[in-house]
Amino acid sequence: MRMDRKKLGTILVVVSVVLILMTVYLAVFFAPLPQTGVKSAGEILSSVEGSKLKVAGFVSAVYSIHFGMLDGPDEVIFSLADFRDYGRYLQANATHSLNQQWWTVRPIDIKSISGGLNSRMGPNLGGVIVVGANLSMDGIVTSNTIAPNSNVTGFSLSSGSGNDITFGSVGSFGLMTAPVAQKIFYFHMPSAWACYLSFGVTLVGSALFLRTRDHKYDRVAYSSAEIGIVFATIAITTGPVWAKQEWGVYWRWDDMKLVTTFVLWLVYIGYLSLRAAISEPSAKARVSAVYGILSFITVPMSFLSSRVAPLLQSSHPQVIATSSGSLSPQAGMTIGIAVVAFTVLFITMLIKRVEIAEAEEELEELKRKIGDEE
Amino acid sequence: MMSDSWTALYVAYSIVWLGLFSFLGYMYLRQRRIDKDIKMLKEEVSKHGK
Numbered sequence: 001m002r003m004d005r006k007k008l009g010t011i012l013v014v015v016s017v018v019l020i021l022m023t024v025y026l027a028v029f030f031a032p033l034p035q036t037g038v039k040s041a042g043e044i045l046s047s048v049e050g051s052k053l054k055v056a057g058f059v060s061a062v063y064s065i066h067f068g069m070l071d072g073p074d075e076v077i078f079s080l081a082d083f084r085d086y087g088r089y090l091q092a093n094a095t096h097s098l099n100q101q102w103w104t105v106r107p108i109d110i111k112s113i114s115g116g117l118n119s120r121m122g123p124n125l126g127g128v129i130v131v132g133a134n135l136s137m138d139g140i141v142t143s144n145t146i147a148p149n150s151n152v153t154g155f156s157l158s159s160g161s162g163n164d165i166t167f168g169s170v171g172s173f174g175l176m177t178a179p180v181a182q183k184i185f186y187f188h189m190p191s192a193w194a195c196y197l198s199f200g201v202t203l204v205g206s207a208l209f210l211r212t213r214d215h216k217y218d219r220v221a222y223s224s225a226e227i228g229i230v231f232a233t234i235a236i237t238t239g240p241v242w243a244k245q246e247w248g249v250y251w252r253w254d255d256m257k258l259v260t261t262f263v264l265w266l267v268y269i270g271y272l273s274l275r276a277a278i279s280e281p282s283a284k285a286r287v288s289a290v291y292g293i294l295s296f297i298t299v300p301m302s303f304l305s306s307r308v309a310p311l312l313q314s315s316h317p318q319v320i321a322t323s324s325g326s327l328s329p330q331a332g333m334t335i336g337i338a339v340v341a342f343t344v345l346f347i348t349m350l351i352k353r354v355e356i357a358e359a360e361e362e363l364e365e366l367k368r369k370i371g372d373e374e
Numbered sequence: 375m376m377s378d379s380w381t382a383l384y385v386a387y388s389i390v391w392l393g394l395f396s397f398l399g400y401m402y403l404r405q406r407r408i409d410k411d412i413k414m415l416k417e418e419v420s421k422h423g424k
Contacts, residue, residue: 180379
């Protein structure tokens with residue numbers, strides 16, 4: 001029986017490694033680079049070029065200025081922010097023609113923008129640009145060149161009095177500004193899926209243990225939780241690598257998807273810590289089963305947080321999206337294979353981990369026997 | 375750091391492989407150590423039995 005299980009384990013390892021290698025190949029060479037499908041900021045600004053606009057905003061932090069671009073045909077709202085250590089990003093939310101999608105653009109040289117703002121608005125405004133200060137300005141959108149010796153074109157709001165506000169460079173704008181980095185998604189999302197699946201198995205194992213008091217379910221529950229933490233760690237470390245490219249920052253504490261996933265990770269770290277803290281086997285299994293059931297609430301919290309973006313602020317992309325956000329067939333196939341690969345890998349790891357848990361118990365039993373004899 | 379998309383992709387894929395293989399390696403070593411301990415204890419039990 002043990003031999004059969006070993007053979008099965010080896011076969012599953014080979015299958016999952018082959019599937020993962022296949023995913024790497026498909027992700028890199030087969031899946032197309034994502035197309036924006038959404039207007040770039042440059043397009044939007046081009047469309048309003050010459051229009052009269054009112055820009056209003058507030059200073060959210062020192063060196064950080066948020067502007068809203070009101071009354072435009074697309075009602076776009078731009079936020080400019082300098083996150084100091086994290087780099088800079090510009091985020092835009094278009095409420096009408098962009099179908100309420102959040103989209104982000106590559107970091108732009110905010111220094112030239114804020115510097116331009118300061119100098120163009122005059123030295124007397126130095127005290128105005130402080131945290132919480134409200135600023136607004138009327139003007140006409142005009143295109144210009146942002147950086148000297150560069151062909152990068154930006155847009156300014158020209159008021160006619162010399163108080164121009166520069167919005168940014170067209171060349172840097174777009175929905176997917178780091179399309180290659182988007183291929184991280186083919187491993188990031190399946191990792192997240194595998195972590196949700198693992199914690200689901202922990203939930204089921206915990207419930208079955210409480211019902212039957214059979215320790216085999218407890219073994220499955222904590223083995224699965226341990227594997228779930230591995231997948232969750234992969235998901236929450238690969239996500240920021242993508243975010244840095246796409247958002248300009250590694251992490252955003254105001255994004256509910258990120259925060260709830262981090263909470264999920266901490267909660268399951270707590271699950272393993274709790275088990276480590278209790279030495280009596282029955283009490284350990286009982287208490288952790290209750291914890292394993294209660295902690296599952298963090299899974300739907302994490303999964304749904306980006307789907308209720310109007311209520312909970314999140315610019316995390318929705319993977320299983322409808323209409324405009326749907327994947328191309330090639331990307332869909334790649335992600336499908338990746339999900340299968342990670343599911344097989346999870347099953348492989350679970351079988352192996354449960355086997356180890358059984359061996360550990362056998363070892364403990366032997367130790368007890370020897371202790372009793374002595 | 376991570377000046378371009380490709381670097382980010384390599385870093386992320388490395389994290390995935392490192393994470394998965396570290397865990398698989400950890401499980402392998404753990405299994406080996408437990409098997410060794412069990413074998414040793416069984417030998418000890420049989421010796422005491424004699």
